[in-house]
Amino acid sequence: MVTPGRAPMCDPVGSSLARLEPTQLGGLVTDQLARLCDIAQLDRTDTETYVQVLAASLGPAATRSLALPPSAPTLLSDDHTPVEYSLAFLPGATPALRVLVEPGCESGDLAENGRTGLRAIRAMAERWDFSTAQLDLLEDLFLPDHPAGPFALWCALELRPGGVPGVKVYLNPAANGPDRRAATLREALRRLGHHQAFDALPPADDHPFLALDLGEWAAPRVKVYCTHDRLTAEQAGRYSRLAPAEGRDQAAEFFDAIAGVEEHGSPTRRALTCYSFTDTATGRPSGFTLHMPVRAYVGHDGAARDRTVRMLERYGMDAGALDRALAAVTSRRLEDGVGLVAYVALVHQDGRAPRITVYVSAEAYRVQPPRPVAAASPHPLATP
Ligand code: TRP
Numbered sequence: 001m002v003t004p005g006r007a008p009m010c011d012p013v014g015s016s017l018a019r020l021e022p023t024q025l026g027g028l029v030t031d032q033l034a035r036l037c038d039i040a041q042l043d044r045t046d047t048e049t050y051v052q053v054l055a056a057s058l059g060p061a062a063t064r065s066l067a068l069p070p071s072a073p074t075l076l077s078d079d080h081t082p083v084e085y086s087l088a089f090l091p092g093a094t095p096a097l098r099v100l101v102e103p104g105c106e107s108g109d110l111a112e113n114g115r116t117g118l119r120a121i122r123a124m125a126e127r128w129d130f131s132t133a134q135l136d137l138l139e140d141l142f143l144p145d146h147p148a149g150p151f152a153l154w155c156a157l158e159l160r161p162g163g164v165p166g167v168k169v170y171l172n173p174a175a176n177g178p179d180r181r182a183a184t185l186r187e188a189l190r191r192l193g194h195h196q197a198f199d200a201l202p203p204a205d206d207h208p209f210l211a212l213d214l215g216e217w218a219a220p221r222v223k224v225y226c227t228h229d230r231l232t233a234e235q236a237g238r239y240s241r242l243a244p245a246e247g248r249d250q251a252a253e254f255f256d257a258i259a260g261v262e263e264h265g266s267p268t269r270r271a272l273t274c275y276s277f278t279d280t281a282t283g284r285p286s287g288f289t290l291h292m293p294v295r296a297y298v299g300h301d302g303a304a305r306d307r308t309v310r311m312l313e314r315y316g317m318d319a320g321a322l323d324r325a326l327a328a329v330t331s332r333r334l335e336d337g338v339g340l341v342a343y344v345a346l347v348h349q350d351g352r353a354p355r356i357t358v359y360v361s362a363e364a365y366r367v368q369p370p371r372p373v374a375a376a377s378p379h380p381l382a383t384p
Pocket of ligand 1: 272
């Protein structure tokens with residue numbers, strides 16, 4: 001039951017949240033999250049904490065009725081749900097659960113949206129006692145008074161056992177106008193001490209996100225995302241050049257398997273790559289991720305699931321957990337829609353075993369109907 005006057009907005013970290021109904025956005029996503037926490041083997045206390053954190057980070061959107069359309073057309077997900085889940089798989093381990101959220105989603109005004117996002121991050125920093133110094137350094141660059149689109153600030157939480165999440169902030173390199181993207185990124189990387197980082201990036205058609213790790217991380221990263229309109233497996237391998245030779249083959253093979261290149265011909269796909277930087281001395285990236293928007297390559301989620309499972313099994317990861325996660329988010333048949341599995345990513349990070357991350361849509365507003373594969377369009381990477 002919702003208690004009027006206890007709007008989550010007044011309580012950014014959610015210590016006294018009213019209960020949410022399944023007919024409200026916050027009710028739906030917190031139910032999904034609680035079931036996912038179970039799959040990630042988080043205990044009841046942690047689950048309760050993270051449910052409250054998610055509800056609180058949605059602000060007034062948490063109590064919005066699902067009978068209404070989304071309050072603003074966020075590009076965080078295809079159906080404009082301001083929440084997306086992801087599972088990070090490692091060989092022989094329980095996957096780690098993360099959730100991506102747009103705290104300012106209630107505001108159609110980007111400047112206000114960004115300010116709300118910043119307040120949410122600052123409230124988290126206070127609650128979990130971490131520094132926002134790196135974000136503060138970039139505030140004027142990415143959150144100007146009159147920002148350009150297509151988004152202002154997203155926050156991802158890695159939901160760790162113990163109730164203290166890892167926090168990541170996603171910022172918009174086009175905030176000062178699309179033509180200033182490269183300049184904004186260069187300046188941001190410079191301020192963070194990564195003077196040569198920009199020059200290490202592969203050729204790209206766009207740079208949609210810059211991400212910062214905040215809080216407790218073994219090695220906090222700055223990440224730069226690149227969009228490639230027509231990537232090939234060979235390029236995917238080559239762009240992962242920081243990985244050992246084996247990593248290149250892995251990226252190329254992953255590309256073909258998720259893109260379904262053997263089945264459908266056409267060797268190019270729209271995809272994203274992400275470079276992460278931890279070491280300011282060398283200018284060399286310490287991590288490379290290949291993000292494949294699998295939903296653009298398949299007719300329905302059954303096919304997306306099968307391709308993903310093949311790769312999880314290839315790496316000795318718990319494919320059963322993926323099936324449980326999909327069932328935790330929706331009761332529809334996988335064949336009845338496309339987009340539940342939004343992205344599948346192969347992550348290489350210096351000195352670590354490769355990881356696979358699967359991004360799962362909340363589908364709070366809409367299920368995209370299945371489509372004939374021949375018509376599978378490269379649509380989902382929303383172009384601003
Ligand atoms: N929905 C957006 C896109 O498809 C942003 C996004 C959400 C995204 N989750 C992602 C981008 C995972 C890369 C990887 O681009």
